[in-house]
Amino acid sequence: xxxxxxxxxxxxxxxxxxxxxxxxxxxxxxxxxxxxxxxxxxxxxxxxxxxxxxxxxxxxxxxxxxxxxxxx
Numbered sequence: 001x002x003x004x005x006x007x008x009x010x011x012x013x014x015x016x017x018x019x020x021x022x023x024x025x026x027x028x029x030x031x032x033x034x035x036x037x038x039x040x041x042x043x044x045x046x047x048x049x050x051x052x053x054x055x056x057x058x059x060x061x062x063x064x065x066x067x068x069x070x071x072x
Contacts, residue, residue, distance in 0.1 A: 007059040024055040027063075039066045 005020040011027075018027060024047065028035065040047040041064040047055065057063075 007057070009057055009060065010062045012064055018057065022057050023053060024057060024063075025053040027057065028052065028065075033065060037068050039068070040064070041066075 006017050007020050008015055008017050010016070024040070024042070028040075035049060035052070040049075040052070042055070042057075043062055
């Protein structure tokens with residue numbers, strides 16, 4: 001039996017447990033977050049959207065996802 005390792009990250013201030021070696025793109029897909037309407041920061045560094053599929057999340061990463069909201 002293969003045991004899936006899990007890690008803890010902080011997502012918008014809340015602790016979340018995810019599978020080890022999860023890509024940022026997979027996390028966003030699971031959360032159904034539309035990339036066109038958000039800005040993403042990992043450990044206080046803004047993520048370039050072209051690189052989202054290459055970023056593998058690590059234990060204790062702090063991720064902030066900010067949604068753009070239109071209005072006046």
